[in-house]
Amino acid sequence: MNATDAVQLIWSGDANLFAIVRLSLAVTLAATFLAAVLGLPLGAFAALVRFPGRELLVVVLNAFMGLPPVVVGLVVFLLLSRAGPLGELGLLFTPTAMVVAQTMLITPIVAALTRQVIEDLWAEYREEFQAMQVGPLARVGALLWDARFSLVTILLAGFGRAAAEVGAVIIVGGNIDGFTRVMTTTIALETSKGNLALAVGLGLVLISLVMTVNALAWSVRRWSEKHAA
Amino acid sequence: MRDTPSDLPIKLEAVTVRAGAVSILRDVTLEIASGAPTVLLGPNGSGKSTLIRLGMRLISPSAGRITFGGHSAASGTRSAVVFQKPVMLRRTAAANIAFALLAAGRPSDAGTVFHLLSQVGLAALADRPARRLSGGEQQRLALARALARTPEVLYLDEPTASLDPAATKSVEDIIARTASEGIKIVMATHDLGQARRLAGDIVFLAGGRIVEQAASPHFFTSPSTDAARRFLAGDLVL
Amino acid sequence: MDFRSLVFALIALITPILSCGPAAAQEKSIVVASTTSTQDSGLFGHILPMFKAKTGIDVKVVAQGTGQALDTGRRGDADVVFVHAKAQEEQFVADGFGVKRFDVMYNDFILVGPKSDPAKVKGSKDILAGLKTINDNAAPFVSRGDKSGTHSAELALWKAAGLDPAGTKPTWYREIGQGMGAALNTASAMGGYVLADRGTWLSFKNKGDLEIVLEGDKRLFNQYGIILVNPAKHAHIKKEMGQQFIDWVISAEGQGAIRSYQIDGQQLFFPNATVSG
Numbered sequence: 001m002n003a004t005d006a007v008q009l010i011w012s013g014d015a016n017l018f019a020i021v022r023l024s025l026a027v028t029l030a031a032t033f034l035a036a037v038l039g040l041p042l043g044a045f046a047a048l049v050r051f052p053g054r055e056l057l058v059v060v061l062n063a064f065m066g067l068p069p070v071v072v073g074l075v076v077f078l079l080l081s082r083a084g085p086l087g088e089l090g091l092l093f094t095p096t097a098m099v100v101a102q103t104m105l106i107t108p109i110v111a112a113l114t115r116q117v118i119e120d121l122w123a124e125y126r127e128e129f130q131a132m133q134v135g136p137l138a139r140v141g142a143l144l145w146d147a148r149f150s151l152v153t154i155l156l157a158g159f160g161r162a163a164a165e166v167g168a169v170i171i172v173g174g175n176i177d178g179f180t181r182v183m184t185t186t187i188a189l190e191t192s193k194g195n196l197a198l199a200v201g202l203g204l205v206l207i208s209l210v211m212t213v214n215a216l217a218w219s220v221r222r223w224s225e226k227h228a229a
Numbered sequence: 230m231r232d233t234p235s236d237l238p239i240k241l242e243a244v245t246v247r248a249g250a251v252s253i254l255r256d257v258t259l260e261i262a263s264g265a266p267t268v269l270l271g272p273n274g275s276g277k278s279t280l281i282r283l284g285m286r287l288i289s290p291s292a293g294r295i296t297f298g299g300h301s302a303a304s305g306t307r308s309a310v311v312f313q314k315p316v317m318l319r320r321t322a323a324a325n326i327a328f329a330l331l332a333a334g335r336p337s338d339a340g341t342v343f344h345l346l347s348q349v350g351l352a353a354l355a356d357r358p359a360r361r362l363s364g365g366e367q368q369r370l371a372l373a374r375a376l377a378r379t380p381e382v383l384y385l386d387e388p389t390a391s392l393d394p395a396a397t398k399s400v401e402d403i404i405a406r407t408a409s410e411g412i413k414i415v416m417a418t419h420d421l422g423q424a425r426r427l428a429g430d431i432v433f434l435a436g437g438r439i440v441e442q443a444a445s446p447h448f449f450t451s452p453s454t455d456a457a458r459r460f461l462a463g464d465l466v467l
Numbered sequence: 468m469d470f471r472s473l474v475f476a477l478i479a480l481i482t483p484i485l486s487c488g489p490a491a492a493q494e495k496s497i498v499v500a501s502t503t504s505t506q507d508s509g510l511f512g513h514i515l516p517m518f519k520a521k522t523g524i525d526v527k528v529v530a531q532g533t534g535q536a537l538d539t540g541r542r543g544d545a546d547v548v549f550v551h552a553k554a555q556e557e558q559f560v561a562d563g564f565g566v567k568r569f570d571v572m573y574n575d576f577i578l579v580g581p582k583s584d585p586a587k588v589k590g591s592k593d594i595l596a597g598l599k600t601i602n603d604n605a606a607p608f609v610s611r612g613d614k615s616g617t618h619s620a621e622l623a624l625w626k627a628a629g630l631d632p633a634g635t636k637p638t639w640y641r642e643i644g645q646g647m648g649a650a651l652n653t654a655s656a657m658g659g660y661v662l663a664d665r666g667t668w669l670s671f672k673n674k675g676d677l678e679i680v681l682e683g684d685k686r687l688f689n690q691y692g693i694i695l696v697n698p699a700k701h702a703h704i705k706k707e708m709g710q711q712f713i714d715w716v717i718s719a720e721g722q723g724a725i726r727s728y729q730i731d732g733q734q735l736f737f738p739n740a741t742v743s744g
Binding site for chain 1: 542649701
Binding site: 124125127128130131133134135138142145146147225 | 285287306309310312315316318319320328329331332333358374378
């Protein structure tokens with residue numbers, strides 16, 4: 001099979017492929033959402049609150065942006081395995097485990113970058129907020145909202161990282177046909193079966209998926225800039 | 230907010246403010262009472278902005294004492310400030326006002342926001358992103374934000390320093406009208422003409438010290454210090 | 468608008484897909500830890516739908532190397548283990564992690580190499596002689612190096628030939644630590660020799676310049692076994708459904724399903740279960 005055959009096969013709307021694409025999106029979007037819920041407040045907190053060990057937290061968050069996915073996968077595997085501390089949950093080899101692993105992978109990225117953005121914005125807003133006697137909670141909310149465009153870009157970076165990785169999801173998901181198989185693990189599998197043209201075709205599909213998500217985010221931004229809500 | 234005790238009169242007694250090894254204000258004794266606008270006049274770096282920050286309780290004296298209506302600085306304040314380069318929130322003009330209202334504990338309904346915007350002539354630009362306003366418009370918006378706090382004392386730090394004459398006029402008109410409504414104005418400027426137009430009292434600063442204090446017409450026609458005379462004549466006063 | 472409804476739309480998209488997590492544990496399914504060679508050959512795609520049609524049980528195959536698959540069984544993360552390393556499997560049962568081992572099927576290993584055959588392996592039916600000439604000619608050889616069934620077999624053959632490249636690590640011996648497909652890709656790319664199982668070879672799509680250079684030696688026999696993970700060690704093991712799968716695989720029906728799997732008219736696996744195991 002050459003590359004054109006592969007792309008044709010893909011675009012003929014293979015139901016199996018569709019399920020794989022849907023699962024990939026679901027897992028990565030869920031992980032991005034959770035990383036936002038955890039990482040945005042954490043980053044804002046690290047930016048605004050002075051507490052002992054803050055510098056250490058910042059260094060750790062920055063360093064963890066480069067966590068190898070396969071290491072994260074291994075750690076989550078050991079946690080969720082029946083032989084591990086959270087084995088009772090029976091989550092290993094399920095999509096939920098994949099979401100957990102990817103969330104762990106990208107939360108440091110979201111938190112570290114949010115911290116930088118919020119810290120820079122705070123430096124700009126500090127005097128005005130002090131003069132207006134803005135309370136701490138209102139302060140955090142205002143900074144997060146005003147930084148929204150940068151924060152969306154940060155979340156897209158997290159999304160991209162999660163969508164691209166294979167090391168974590170293959171260990172905790174098991175690449176089970178019809179159940180935990182996603183785009184990246186399928187590409188790895190087809191490569192190991194020697195179906196290189198198909199693997200390249202799938203790679204192109206994955207890239208266009210990520211492009212589409214980014215294009216959507218960009219148009220949302222342009223729209224809201226025009227309406228500056 | 231209504232029952233916060235009055236800030237006036239503001240009394241500084243031998244106040245010194247140091248930043249590291251440098252003294253920005255030295256041994257300043259001053260009383261700011263209610264009434265006509267007090268203009269802090271002087272060249273750049275003379276300590277005007279620092280005085281404003283002291284009044285807004287953003288900084289504390291390194292030495293000396295400052296009291297507000299007889300109390301020390303601990304209690305709440307209804308003062309507001311317009312900085313020389315005000316920072317606009319990344320939202321619409323109206324949203325900026327609403328934010329200031331909420332921070333002041335006042336309801337941020339559309340009516341109140343509209344009223345404040347109209348006071349500074351920005352009602353038509355309510356939905357414009359604040360960062361896209363011109364310099365003069367941003368200054369006026371910052372004024373409206375300050376007025377949203379229904380301040381007792383309104384501090385202005387070189388409010389028209391970067392504006393063209395037309396924008397300057399519209400800002401000065403708002404200041405004059407605000408003063409006539411009973412709000413105490415404390416304004417820093419190095420512009421002689423502006424000081425003459427707006428002041429009740431002049432506090433002339435140079436090198437971190439108060440050189441001369443007088444009522445407005447008297448200061449301009451018969452200054453009593455040499456430094457004041459040289460400044461009025463257009464010389465550089467170090 | 469907009470931001471909030473976008474978030475709700477995302478949640479609506481994601482939740483149904485992710486709700487198959489712990490909930491799925493309740494439906495009829497088992498987890499089978501097997502090897503990459505069995506997966507890559509496409510055998511499961513052929514026989515599992517037949518099993519599901521008969522029993523309604525979903526078989527979820529996690530394909531790992533034999534070493535990892537047995538470890539998965541030890542941890543209780545799989546209900547059934549289906550690998551091809553008899554010695555390791557028997558140890559697994561002896562250690563109490565498995566209930567009983569059954570023979571399922573066999574295929575054979577083949578020595579695959581470049582058409583140009585620089586080590587002059589072709590023409591022989593003696594695998595040990597073949598390995599010796601590769602060693603003497605320092606021809607590139609790709610080893611899986613991943614404690615898999617194939618890797619264990621490869622090491623056993625080197626030992627039988629009186630050689631130990633895994634220990635001495637000469638430069639022509641390339642351990643990649645990956646599965647069969649990756650090993651074949653690597654061999655194809657570097658013009659090297661590799662020990663492969665016939666099943667993966669037949670279904671491999673990137674043969675390039677490689678061909679079979681040696682086959683048929685009795686020592687290349689590759690036996691597959693299936694074991695139920697011991698419920699005494701892990702209470703949550705789905706022992707009834709797991710046993711159903713094992714019973715089916717070694718039954719006439721399951722063996723027939725295995726026999727019927729072909730690629731290009733060639734049978735890949737040869738069923739050899741005996742009812743008593």
